[in-house]
Structure formats: C-alpha cells, structure tokens
Amino acid sequence: MDIVFTSLILLLTVALSGVLMGLLPIALPKPLVQIAIGAGLALPGFGLHVSLDPELFFVLFIPPLLFADGWRMPRREFRRLGVPIAALALGLVMVTVVLVGYFVHWMIPAVPLAAGFALGAVLSPTDAVAVSAISGGAPFPPRLLHILQGEALMNDASGLVALRFAIAAALTGSFSLADATLSFVLIAAGGLATGVGLAWSFSQVRRYLTRWRADDTSSHVALLMLIPFAAYLLGESLGVSGILSAVAAGMTLNSVNTLRGELATRMQTNSLWSILEFVFNGIVFVLLGLQMPKILGHASDSMREIGDGGWWHLGLFIAAITGVLLVTRYLWIWVLLRLMLLRARLKNRDTPRLSTRIIAITTLAGVRGAITLAAVLSLPLAVEDGTAFPARGVLVFIAAGVILTSLTLGSLCLPPLLRSVKLPDDDPRAREERHARTQAAREAIKALEAEQKRHTQDAEDPDSTLHAEVSARVMAGYKPRLDPDNDAEDSRRIRRGFDIEKQLRLTALRAEREELYRLRQNADINDETLRRILADLDLTEASLLGPTHRH
The missing domain is CATH 1.20.1530.20 (Na+/H+ antiporter like fold)
Structure with missing residues (x-):
C-alpha cells in the first residue's frame, strides 16, 4: 500500500x-x-x-x-x-x-x-x-x-x-x-x-x-x-x-x-x-x-x-x-x-x-x-x-x-x-515543410485526376457526372483549398456527393502520405518534418473515417 x-x-x-x-x-x-x-x-x-x-x-x-x-x-x-x-x-x-x-x-x-x-x-x-x-x-x-x-x-x-x-x-x-x-x-x-x-x-x-x-x-x-x-x-x-x-x-x-x-x-x-x-x-x-x-x-x-x-x-x-x-x-x-x-x-x-x-x-x-x-x-x-x-x-x-x-x-x-541568436528569416524547417506539403499536394491531385478519369471513361457509371463535380471540388482544396457552393437540391444526390468526396479525400490523403515517405526515404525531408505533416494528415483522415473505423 x-x-x-x-x-x-x-x-x-x-x-x-x-x-x-x-x-x-x-x-x-x-x-x-x-x-x-x-x-x-x-x-x-x-x-x-x-x-x-x-x-x-x-x-x-x-x-x-x-x-x-x-x-x-x-x-x-x-x-x-x-x-x-x-x-x-x-x-x-x-x-x-x-x-x-x-x-x-x-x-x-x-x-x-x-x-x-x-x-x-x-x-x-x-x-x-x-x-x-x-x-x-x-x-x-x-x-x-x-x-x-x-x-x-x-x-x-x-x-x-x-x-x-x-x-x-x-x-x-x-x-x-x-x-x-x-x-x-x-x-x-x-x-x-x-x-x-x-x-x-x-x-x-x-x-x-x-x-x-x-x-x-x-x-x-x-x-x-x-x-x-x-x-x-x-x-x-x-x-x-x-x-x-x-x-x-x-x-x-x-x-x-x-x-x-x-x-x-x-x-x-x-x-x-x-x-x-x-x-x-x-x-x-x-x-x-x-x-x-x-x-x-x-x-x-x-x-x-x-x-x-x-x-x-x-x-x-x-x-x-x-x-x-x-x-x-x-x-x-x-x-x-x-x-x-x-x-x-x-x-x-x-x-x-x-x-x-x-x-x-x-x-x-x-x-x-x-x-x-x-x-x-x-x-x-x-x-x-x-x-x-x-x-x-x-x-x-x-x-x-x-x-x-x-x-x-x-x-x-x-x-x-x-x-540574442539571429535565426534566418525563412526557417529551413518551415521551408522544407512547405516543399513537402507542395509535393504531397501535387501527388494528391495526380491521384484525384486518375480517379476522375477512371469514372469518366465508365459510361455505365450513373454517378460519373457527380463524380467529376466532386473531384473538381476536392482538387480545388489543393490549389488552393476552396469551398465551392453546392447548388444540388436532391438530398440523395447531396449524400452521395459527400460519400464520393470522402473517398476522394481519403485517396488524396493516402497519396500525400506515400509521397511524404518517399521524400523522407530520399532524404529530401527529415523525420521531424514527416511527423509534423503526418499529424495533420492523420487528424484529417480520422475525421473523415469517423470513430467506428478507427481500429
């Protein structure tokens, strides 16, 4: 005791x-x-x-x-x-x-x-x-x-x-x-x-x-x-x-x-x-x-x-x-x-x-x-x-x-x-992080474009038009991130659009993560930079997946 x-x-x-x-x-x-x-x-x-x-x-x-x-x-x-x-x-x-x-x-x-x-x-x-x-x-x-x-x-x-x-x-x-x-x-x-x-x-x-x-x-x-x-x-x-x-x-x-x-x-x-x-x-x-x-x-x-x-x-x-x-x-x-x-x-x-x-x-x-x-x-x-x-x-x-x-x-x-130590105005770590985020965003856009192309070529896909709209909206978040208006009136169409957006965002996040690991593997960024960005990506992915998927 x-x-x-x-x-x-x-x-x-x-x-x-x-x-x-x-x-x-x-x-x-x-x-x-x-x-x-x-x-x-x-x-x-x-x-x-x-x-x-x-x-x-x-x-x-x-x-x-x-x-x-x-x-x-x-x-x-x-x-x-x-x-x-x-x-x-x-x-x-x-x-x-x-x-x-x-x-x-x-x-x-x-x-x-x-x-x-x-x-x-x-x-x-x-x-x-x-x-x-x-x-x-x-x-x-x-x-x-x-x-x-x-x-x-x-x-x-x-x-x-x-x-x-x-x-x-x-x-x-x-x-x-x-x-x-x-x-x-x-x-x-x-x-x-x-x-x-x-x-x-x-x-x-x-x-x-x-x-x-x-x-x-x-x-x-x-x-x-x-x-x-x-x-x-x-x-x-x-x-x-x-x-x-x-x-x-x-x-x-x-x-x-x-x-x-x-x-x-x-x-x-x-x-x-x-x-x-x-x-x-x-x-x-x-x-x-x-x-x-x-x-x-x-x-x-x-x-x-x-x-x-x-x-x-x-x-x-x-x-x-x-x-x-x-x-x-x-x-x-x-x-x-x-x-x-x-x-x-x-x-x-x-x-x-x-x-x-x-x-x-x-x-x-x-x-x-x-x-x-x-x-x-x-x-x-x-x-x-x-x-x-x-x-x-x-x-x-x-x-x-x-x-x-x-x-x-x-x-x-x-x-x-x-x-009293004068640090550089542009912190090398911040510059490296910006570079890593830019590279990861480029890879995310590539992955989204490939996904959009796959759905566009599928003539039998009833959601191909919706998929293209949502893909454009998700990609807009990377160049830079915007929040376009959604004029859809049909509730089913809105819910379906959210599901597609979630899947596209997850695809983009995973592409970002793979690119970050590649950059670290090639010593373009260090582990500290990798961890900081991964923390943001993990939180975003967790919010998309919801608590029932985090196991």
Whole structure:
C-alpha cells in the first residue's frame, strides 16, 4: 500500500508542477521547480522518503525515455551530423573522465585516481530533456538542437560504460587500457546490434500479424510500449549496453516505418508516448529532489571521509569541478568547430564565421540530470576487501551539487543567449515543410485526376457526372483549398456527393502520405518534418473515417 500511495503522490506532484509554475511570480524552469517540490516533500513536515534504487531506476525510467528520443531523432540529421555527435558523445566523454579524474585526485588526495575517474564518468552524460526545459521557450538553432539531441542519446551509454571500468579499477586496483578499449567497443557494438535486431524482429512479427488480420490496435500499442524495456533487459542480460540497445531500437523502428499506414496505432502511440514522457520526466526530477535532503544531511559525514573541513569546502569542490567541466566542454567545442571549418575550407565550401555565442550556448547546454544522480548512487558501498568505497559520500554530494549548479547556470544564461541568436528569416524547417506539403499536394491531385478519369471513361457509371463535380471540388482544396457552393437540391444526390468526396479525400490523403515517405526515404525531408505533416494528415483522415473505423 505504501508503494501505491507514494506513486500516486509522485504522479500528483508532476501533474501539479505545471500549475504551480503558472502561479510563481517569476518564470522558473520546470526541472528546478520539480526538484524543489521533491526536496520539500522529503522535509520533516511531509516526511516522504523514497530510496532511489539505481538498478530499478535504470530499468524503469531510462529505457522508455531514451527509446522515445531515438524514435524522434531525425535520421537524416543524425547521419549528416555523425562526426560532431561522435566527437561530443565519445571523444568529449573520454576527455572529461580523464581530466576530472586527475583534477579530483589532485584537489582531494583522499580520493583515489580510480574513484576520480568514476566521478568523471558519472558527470560526463548530458541531459537533453533538461536542456529543452530550461531554455525558457527560446528556439535553438535547428542544427545545434540536433547535435545536442544526438549527443545526449549516445553519451549516456559511453559515460556509463566508462563508469563500469572505473568502478572495476577501484574495486580491484588494476586497469588495462587495451582490455578496456576492446571491451568498450564490444559492449557498445553489442548494444547497438541487440537493439537493431530486436526492433527489426518486432517489425517483421507485426507485419505478419497485420497480414493475418491480428491487428488489434490496443494490443499493438501495448507491445510497442514494451520494446524499450525488452531492449534494455536483453542487452544487459547479454553483457552489452542496455542503454544503447534501447536507443538503437527506437531509431530502428522509426527507420523501418513499422507504423506506416496504420492510422489508429500511430495516433494512439504518439499520444501515449507524449503522456508517458511528461510523467516519467517529471517523476525523474521529483525523485532527484527527494534525494537532496538526505544527501545534504550526510555532508558532514562526507567531509570526515576526506579529513577536516566545513561546508564551504564542499561548495568549493562543486564550483571547481563545474568550472573544469565547462572549460573542458568549451575548449573541446572550439577545437571541434575549428577543425570543421578547416575541413570545409579544404573542400572549397563556404565557411561561416566562428560564433563565440554558439560555443557558449553549446557549453551551457551540457547540463547534468537524472542519469548522473542515478549513476553516482550506483557506486558500490564497499570494495573487495570489505572496506568502504573511498570517499563515496563526497562523490555523491559533488555530483548532486554539479547537477543543481549546471541546471541553475543553464536556466539563467541560456534564455538570453538564445534570444540574442539571429535565426534566418525563412526557417529551413518551415521551408522544407512547405516543399513537402507542395509535393504531397501535387501527388494528391495526380491521384484525384486518375480517379476522375477512371469514372469518366465508365459510361455505365450513373454517378460519373457527380463524380467529376466532386473531384473538381476536392482538387480545388489543393490549389488552393476552396469551398465551392453546392447548388444540388436532391438530398440523395447531396449524400452521395459527400460519400464520393470522402473517398476522394481519403485517396488524396493516402497519396500525400506515400509521397511524404518517399521524400523522407530520399532524404529530401527529415523525420521531424514527416511527423509534423503526418499529424495533420492523420487528424484529417480520422475525421473523415469517423470513430467506428478507427481500429
């Protein structure tokens, strides 16, 4: 009963957090509000205590959120921006682990080097969800947003794999770079292969079930909801990266168009994912806040682990490590952009001016979130000889402090920086969407003309004249959409005209949808554009079909 009661409180807290934000005199990012609410619930007045089990946290919350991010990640942009994404998600993670490890060991000699590397691995993953929440509604440049999304997708896995090796080194006292590199490649490649294989198998099974008319929408949506958990658990059971497996599963299912042509399943899935993401993201930040009073309460014990010192020492450690993270990220991005500009010059391409503001935005967008807290709480309590894990309390406190500091800095600095960025007057995404809509409308008109011609040639069709009239009216909606007067007087003729119009509109909508998938397949548009237009088409088709046909 306690579990049910606690779960209901968490759900209520998440639901009310948005209402509370509207009542505040100043605008605050939702993650900070939810963390503050969670911390308030853990105070003695309320006394809500939830022990964050890292293993359960990773299984329950991380797979669906990363799966959804992988599903939404535009495939074209991920492929085109693969170099900067890999440089941030892999190269920057490794540099961060090494620099933070040595810096922590130098600053706090009581922390062994392996434990310092563990803290660096914990602090290396970024949180794209938190970034979008603290931006204050200011739009990110599209290219930068896709890079940040791709980085957050991949660096969770690279950071956690690095954490695994750092913990092993701390427990055993030995470390082999060659063995670690080989294991890293095998774990990452195995995770990706597991996710791809599972998603592809699921899509094939669904295809056969649909062919056999076993196409119950609710059942298929429920099965789809289980895929991220299955991918994560299968990857972990095989000894590879479960996180990368969940990410790969989401991207693969998006690529194979497993919901293509299935209106009800697609609409229900999109609606359910939106709700689940809102609830899960909110619970993650509330849980993070619930841990804060306990972590702060053990601050004195944490200081005794490393010698004498007061609270200000811990604050100094947090500020110094946050500074190292920001400087490292800034310099890495600066060098990366320099190399990309040099490459463009060598290929005689246009090279835009290096923007310090964009580098600063990208740096501050590297906020830490729930995965960092769950990762640091997963540090073992003891090493192999039974002694306590070195300075574990200090590492937990520092990680929690860095999370709050990065969120606060981001929420204060990102919105004004983003508002000062001059975006092009004609947003490339809007231009691409207009092009896609135009192409889809052309294909719809072609399909309508072919349908009209077929009925006109059929001399025995009693509705051929009516069909021609309705076809012209439907096509008028595409060039541009008009609503011609209907002077028909016979009620039967009017009803028949509506039926023909519905069928023609459905024919046109399906032609639009096929053209959109072709454009996406040829990389003329990306997945984001496809989803926006499909949402409009799905709603239109649903209104034409009526509730009795949506199954």
